[in-house]
Amino acid sequence: MVIFGVALLAFCMLLGVYFGDLLGIVMGVDANIGGVGISMVFLVLIVDYLKRNKKITQKSEDGMAFWGAMYIPIVIAMSAQQNVVGAISGGPMAITAGVLAVAASFALVPVITKIGQQKDEEYVTKKIFK
Amino acid sequence: MIDSLQSILAENGLITAFAVVGITMYLSYFLSDKLTKGRLHGSAIAILLGLLLAYIGGVVTGGESGLADIQIFSGIGLMGGAMLRDLAIVATAFGASIEEIKKAGFSGIVALFAGIVVSFLIGVVIALLFGYTDPVEITTIGGGAATYIVGPVVGTALGASSEVIALSIAAGLVKSILVMIATPFFAKLIGLDNPRSAMVFGGLMGTTSGVAGGLAATDPKLVPYGAMTATFYTGLGCLIVPSFLYFLVRTFAG
Structure with a gap:
């Protein structure tokens, strides 16, 4: 049933966000650390397990796929409620800091992607030469 | 009627x-x-x-x-x-591959730390250039350059004025909105076309809404990878900005 998929999704999210909160408390921070990311890991692992054991029906998958497909519309609704006026009226300092932070982070994407790849290649070569 | x-x-x-x-x-x-x-x-x-x-x-x-x-x-x-947005983000993980996540996991973690530190330092430098000298204010603005949640969390923890906290939120908003707008235009240039670079991208940008919007506009298939790392950023930022990075600022500016 479709609701099984939706419920599984809901369960993963609640559990992940709860873990993220606990992680925040353990670290002594008043913030959720990676709750959504942890939820995603749960979902990937559980769906993988269910699929391998053929315990998930197409209908249940449809329930999850629906919310995945609603992602872009939801993001558009999200953009429509951003505080755009607040961002622009923050003045030159806020705008400069924001713009430069984005520029530097963009520039780092290829650099860090490469670092990881080299590690992987070394790892592979090590494995081959063992 | x-x-x-x-x-x-x-x-x-x-x-x-x-x-x-x-x-x-x-x-x-x-x-x-x-x-x-x-x-x-x-x-x-x-x-x-x-x-x-x-x-x-x-x-x-x-x-x-x-x-x-x-x-x-x-x-x-x-x-x-946030509620439905997070549910939809989690749902995108339905199509994600465990292998890709494992392979790029290390780069994602490196990207998280690099992203927070670089955005923070830029915020700090800009704050200094605009004449701020108080370590608390500088750190709060640096936190805002990370995300618009880190800024106020740090500012409240360290006791910054509400005016500075508002500025830090504005810096974070500019970042988030700019990531939404600019990502599709720069995607090719920065090699944002595979799960690995998407995870690095999420870790470096950190703004969940910015990454969610930017990747949706670039290639929806990349969303789960970017979103997964991005959601760790704000929490990690709230952890290291008011502690480690604040002490660093106090040592040099105090």
């Missing part, structure tokens, strides 16, 4: 939001097809239109939630709020 229409739209807020977003997307994909021959992705145009509507909403009402502050569009606030 208009009154009754208004009250129906307002009472069924979420349904109104579905209809409004549907119309916006139809218009955006139409424009993408006719005006740019598909070069600028329909969802990128839709996000730009969304931000434009948010601007109009903000000017008309003077509120902080864009279009959602206009009563008949209040459902936009529920549809695009």
Whole structure:
């Protein structure tokens, strides 16, 4: 049933966000650390397990796929409620800091992607030469 | 007659939001097809239109939630709020590959730390250039350059003035909105076309809404990878900015 998929999704999210909160408390921070990311890991692992054991029906998958497909519309609704006026009226300092932070982070994407790849290649070569 | 229409739209807020977003997307994909021959992705145009509507909403009402502050569009606030946004982000993981996540996991972690430190340092330098000297204020603005949540969390923890906290939120908002707008244009240049670079991207940018919007407008298949790392950023930022990075600032500026 479709609701099984939706419920599984809901369960993963609640559990992940709860873990993220606990992680925040353990670290002594008043913030959720990676709750959504942890939820995603749960979902990937559980769906993988269910699929391998053929315990998930197409209908249940449809329930999850629906919310995945609603992602872009939801993001558009999200953009429509951003505080755009607040961002622009923050003045030159806020705008400069924001713009430069984005520029530097963009520039780092290829650099860090490469670092990881080299590690992987070394790892592979090590494995081959063992 | 208009009154009754208004009250129906307002009472069924979420349904109104579905209809409004549907119309916006139809218009955006139409424009993408006719005006740019598909070069600028329909969802990128839709996000730009969304931000434009948010601007109009903000000017008309003077509120902080864009279009959602206009009563008949209040459902936009529920549809695009953190609860459904996070559910939809988690749902995108349904199509993600465990292998890719494992392979790029290390790069993602490196990207998280590099992203927080680099954005923070840029915020600090800009704050110094604009004449701020108090370590608490500098750190708060640096936190804002990370995300608009890190800024106020740090500012509140360290006891910064509300004026500085507002500035830090503004810096984070600029970052988040710019990531939404600029990502599709720079995606090719920075090699953002595979799960690994998407995880690095999420870790470096950190703004969940920026990454969510930017990747949706670039290639929806990359969303789960970017979102997964991005959601660790704010928490990690709240952890290291008011502690380690604050002490660093105090040592040099205090």
